[in-house]
Amino acid sequence: MIIFVTGASAGFGEAICKRFIKEGHKVIALARREEKLQKLQKELGENFQFIVSDVNDIQTIKNGLKNLPKNFENIDVLVNNAGLALGLESADKTKLEDWEVMINTNIMALVKLTHLLLPEMVKHKKGHIINLGSIAGSYPYPGANVYGATKAFVKQFSLNLRADLYDKNIRISNIEPGLSGGSEFSIVRFSGDKLKASQVYENTKPLLPDDIAETIFWCANLPEHININRIELMPTTQAPAALNVAKSNHKED
Numbered sequence: 001m002i003i004f005v006t007g008a009s010a011g012f013g014e015a016i017c018k019r020f021i022k023e024g025h026k027v028i029a030l031a032r033r034e035e036k037l038q039k040l041q042k043e044l045g046e047n048f049q050f051i052v053s054d055v056n057d058i059q060t061i062k063n064g065l066k067n068l069p070k071n072f073e074n075i076d077v078l079v080n081n082a083g084l085a086l087g088l089e090s091a092d093k094t095k096l097e098d099w100e101v102m103i104n105t106n107i108m109a110l111v112k113l114t115h116l117l118l119p120e121m122v123k124h125k126k127g128h129i130i131n132l133g134s135i136a137g138s139y140p141y142p143g144a145n146v147y148g149a150t151k152a153f154v155k156q157f158s159l160n161l162r163a164d165l166y167d168k169n170i171r172i173s174n175i176e177p178g179l180s181g182g183s184e185f186s187i188v189r190f191s192g193d194k195l196k197a198s199q200v201y202e203n204t205k206p207l208l209p210d211d212i213a214e215t216i217f218w219c220a221n222l223p224e225h226i227n228i229n230r231i232e233l234m235p236t237t238q239a240p241a242a243l244n245v246a247k248s249n250h251k252e253d
């Protein structure tokens with residue numbers, strides 16, 4: 001198979017690339033950081049090809065796809081992995097630019113890449129789009145505001161794609177992880193504050209990039225007549241069970 005992975009230079013993306021390469025598949029990795037991609041190619045060999053681009057820069061991506069070796073045509077699986085959370089502040093204290101960046105990456109880039117690659121998949125009557133959602137798309141929590149909303153979009157977009165494609169042999173899956181460590185996710189969320197990021201995982205056992213890669217690999221390798229619509233996965237140390245109620249000392253009028 002040929003797998004196109006966005007956000008491929010670290011974390012989930014890197015683990016996904018390695019998982020597929022290990023079984024002899026071909027990977028097209030998309031990321032901005034060229035040195036990281038070059039290093040991965042040295043490690044993983046010629047089955048690992050890459051495109052250096054921002055995930056939103058469709059023209060550069062199109063050119064990159066044209067310049068790949070011939071045997072990297074006809075993408076079987078698109079893994080829309082690139083995404084980020086910025087900040088954990090209450091909605092009234094966030095920066096509008098942070099919201100815009102999350103919407104542009106988590107929604108717009110995913111939509112643009114899907115729009116770019118889906119027609120070819122339909123033409124070949126074969127393809128699988130695997131999106132990286134989040135439990136934040138189903139469960140609200142303080143500070144998730146726009147991040148959670150972008151992931152709710154990804155969930156519903158995935159289900160709606162199924163509605164259009166069920167008779168075209170195209171599979172669509174949304175992978176929705178909970179607390180996940182071992183990636184740059186929290187470092188990015190807290191603007192590079194490594195201490196704050198590490199405290200998120202202190203004294204607990206989060207999911208790791210290899211867990212997500214394994215889930216995606218399984219999903220993509222099931223017999224073609226099986227479509228996994230959604231997978232919600234959490235570490236055993238997490239549960240969706242907090243319903244907060246604010247109390248105040250105000251007397252009733």
Ligand code: 8X3
Binds near residue numbers: 133135
């Ligand atoms: C990552 C999971 O719980 O940080 O999307 O929102 S969470």
